[in-house]
Amino acid sequence: MIMAESAMESVRVVKSATCGRSLVFTSKFAAGKCLLEELPYAYVLCNKKRGLFCDFCLKQCSTLLRCSSCKYVRYCSRPCQKGDWKRCHKQDCKTLKRIHPRVPPDLAQLLAQIIRKQRQSPPCTQDDEDCFPTTVDQLESHHEKLSDARKDHFESLWFVLQQCIEEDVLPQPSSLVKMFGATICNSFSICDNDLNGIAVGIYLRASMLNHSCYPNCVVVFDERKLQLRTVRDVKEGDVCTISYVDVINPAKERQTELEERYHFSCNCVKCIDEINELEPDDGLGEEFRGLKKSLEQIQDAEKSQDWTKVLELCKPYLKPMDPSSSLQADHHLLVKLRDRAFDICVDTQSWEKAAQMGQLNTDPYRYHYGPYHPSLGIHLLKMGKLLLYLERLQDAREYLTEAESVLEVTHGPQHSLMLTLVQELISSCR
Numbered sequence: 001m002i003m004a005e006s007a008m009e010s011v012r013v014v015k016s017a018t019c020g021r022s023l024v025f026t027s028k029f030a031a032g033k034c035l036l037e038e039l040p041y042a043y044v045l046c047n048k049k050r051g052l053f054c055d056f057c058l059k060q061c062s063t064l065l066r067c068s069s070c071k072y073v074r075y076c077s078r079p080c081q082k083g084d085w086k087r088c089h090k091q092d093c094k095t096l097k098r099i100h101p102r103v104p105p106d107l108a109q110l111l112a113q114i115i116r117k118q119r120q121s122p123p124c125t126q127d128d129e130d131c132f133p134t135t136v137d138q139l140e141s142h143h144e145k146l147s148d149a150r151k152d153h154f155e156s157l158w159f160v161l162q163q164c165i166e167e168d169v170l171p172q173p174s175s176l177v178k179m180f181g182a183t184i185c186n187s188f189s190i191c192d193n194d195l196n197g198i199a200v201g202i203y204l205r206a207s208m209l210n211h212s213c214y215p216n217c218v219v220v221f222d223e224r225k226l227q228l229r230t231v232r233d234v235k236e237g238d239v240c241t242i243s244y245v246d247v248i249n250p251a252k253e254r255q256t257e258l259e260e261r262y263h264f265s266c267n268c269v270k271c272i273d274e275i276n277e278l279e280p281d282d283g284l285g286e287e288f289r290g291l292k293k294s295l296e297q298i299q300d301a302e303k304s305q306d307w308t309k310v311l312e313l314c315k316p317y318l319k320p321m322d323p324s325s326s327l328q329a330d331h332h333l334l335v336k337l338r339d340r341a342f343d344i345c346v347d348t349q350s351w352e353k354a355a356q357m358g359q360l361n362t363d364p365y366r367y368h369y370g371p372y373h374p375s376l377g378i379h380l381l382k383m384g385k386l387l388l389y390l391e392r393l394q395d396a397r398e399y400l401t402e403a404e405s406v407l408e409v410t411h412g413p414q415h416s417l418m419l420t421l422v423q424e425l426i427s428s429c430r
Contacts, residue, residue, distance in 0.1 A: 010035045011240055013132060013208055020140060023208045023240040029230050031372060032409040035217065035240065036205060036228035041136070042088075042113040043190060043201030043224060045073075046106050053198055056080035056087070058224045060192065070096040072103070088113050095164045106200055107183070108160045114179060114202065115165060133204045136182050142263045143181030154180050185262055190221050193417045195378055199224070211262070212241035213254055213270040220374055222415050231372040231409060248332050248368040248375075251275050287327045291317065295337055307344050314341040318357060330364035351390055358383045377406035381417075384425060397429040 010033070011023040029035070045055050053060050054076035064074035065081060070093045075081040085093075092112070096103070104112070114136050121135050133139055146154065154177055161170060171179065186207040190199035203226050206219060216232045219242055228240075244262060245254045251274035258266055294313050301309040317337050321329045328334075338357045345354035362383065369376045384400035387393075404422050411417055 019210055019239075021208050022210045025234050025236055025238050025240060028233070028235045030233050031230050032412065033230045034227055034412055035230065036226070038203050038205050038226045038228075040188075040190075040201035040224055040226070041204050042110060042117055043199055044106055044109040044113065045199045046197065047103060049198045050074065053192075054080050055089075056084035058190065058192075058199055067093060069093050070100070072096050072100075088116070091116060099163055102163075104160050104164055105157070108157050108164065110187070110200055110202070111157065111161060111176075111179060111183060112164055114183065115161075115169065115171060115176075119169065132208065136179055136186075136202060136204075139182040139186045139204070139207050141178045141181030142185055143178045145263045146177075146181060147260065150184070188219065188226065190224060190226075192221075193378075193421075194382075195374060209242050210239055211244045211258065211264075211266060212268045213243055213245070213247050213251075213266055214268050215241040215243045217242050218372075218374055218410055220411050220415070222411075222417075227412065227415070229410060229412060231370075247373075248335060250332060285326045287325060288331075288333075291327065291331070291333050291337070295333060298337070298340060302340075307348060310344055311341060314338070317341075318353075318360070320360065329360075330367045332368070335361055335364045335368070346386070351386060355383070355386050355390060355392075358386065372406055372409040374407075374410045377403055377410050380406060381422060381425075384429075388425060388429060393429055397426070400426045400429060 009026060010029070012026055013021055014024050015021050025035075043058075045053055045058065050072070051064065051074060054064060055073040056075055057080050059076050061076040064076055065078070067073045067075075067081070067089070073084070073089060073092075073096075075084065092109070095112070118135050118137065157180065158173060158176065161176070170176070183202065187200050187202055188206065189197040190201050192198050201224070206226055206228060209217070209219075209228070216230060216234050216238065217228055217240055218231050220227050220229065228242075234240075245257050247254070247270070249257075251271045255265055255271065258264060294317070298310050298313050301307075301313065314337055317334055318341055321327055321334075338361045342354050342357040342361070345351070345357060358379070362379065365376045365379050380399050380403035384396050384403055387396035387399060390396075400422065404418075404426060407415070407418055407422060413419075
């Protein structure tokens with residue numbers, strides 16, 4: 001596990017009666033400061049992404065080497081294979097061979113790693129109140145608040161883990177349910193450079209971060225390495241916050257998600273302002289109901305991969321909204337619908353239509369995410385690449401220049417995304 005240079009001097013752990021342990025800034029920092037770099041305590045590549053990314057370094061690669069024994073996990077190089085063997089695969093390989101052709105779900109694999117790793121960890125002697133955690137047992141679990149659906153999920157995982165882990169290694173259910181709760185509450189979805197989730201992992205230091213729907217920091221990933229960066233100017237003593245949920249969603253949806261997974265309600269300024277501004281008929285208008293129904297039909301068409309039908313359902317919304325419309329141009333469902341249309345147009349090589357969709361969503365992205373957010377930066381980058389391909393060089397240059405200014409803050413100049421793609425694309429426009 002690593003931390004950025006001077007990261008221990010940038011943030012410290014404090015404990016409060018209302019929020020538990022938190023990270024606070026030890027000094028004032030400008031936007032774009034890297035506060036923390038951390039490798040995961042435990043992580044697993046998602047089953048649906050296996051064969052596309054290296055199981056150890058999480059690098060995307062078209063020529064992966066398959067483990068000759070279990071023939072399941074894959075690596076981009078011999079060093080990665082050796083590194084993963086030492087990390088966890090020496091044990092996992094035996095399990096995968098024994099239960100073949102069954103494959104444990106992602107969360108079961110992650111829990112198995114945590115169980116084995118904690119058996120090897122010495123008991124913690126640190127003061128919980130002012131130290132970073134060293135094991136998952138020290139993380140908040142809220143296991144006593146699990147919903148019935150979560151309890152059912154745990155029961156199914158308990159059955160799977162009994163098949164995967166030796167009886168003398170597997171914890172008792174009372175201990176395992178705490179570990180399950182801590183993993184649910186504290187795991188991170190590890191994303192690739194396009195912000196698609198590819199793996200799930202536990203980062204012990206980053207687990208101390210509190211939530212705000214108007215955060216002063218963001219978390220990004222460079223392969224398996226987590227980076228915590230400021231996106232606003234902060235001062236000494238401020239609590240370091242990230243958003244646990246997608247801030248494009250309205251306050252009621254964010255509150256529901258936070259309560260169901262993390263067992264708290266958010267009282268940040270953004271939530272309070274949005275709830276106070278709600279009108280009695282918000283979400284009840286005819287146009288809203290039509291948009292919501294279209295999204296449901298689109299999801300059904302996507303399952304059958306009927307892309308022609310998807311685009312036909314999107315068609316009424318693939319143009320600027322009429323000024324008389326009750327739907328605002330930045331409505332979150334409208335943005336999501338156009339995002340889907342954009343992706344389908346790219347996949348079907350309908351480049352001009354994709355550019356049109358992306359341009360309609362650019363201002364809503366700026367509105368919802370603010371000036372410095374990974375989602376905005378990646379959207380601008382995708383648009384710049386697309387317009388460059390269409391030889392609309394002036395438009396491409398504007399998008400890519402803005403993308404660079406955003407990503408310099410959210411990802412930093414040394415991130416692989418900045419070192420290769422962005423600089424290369426901007427150079428090709430000049």
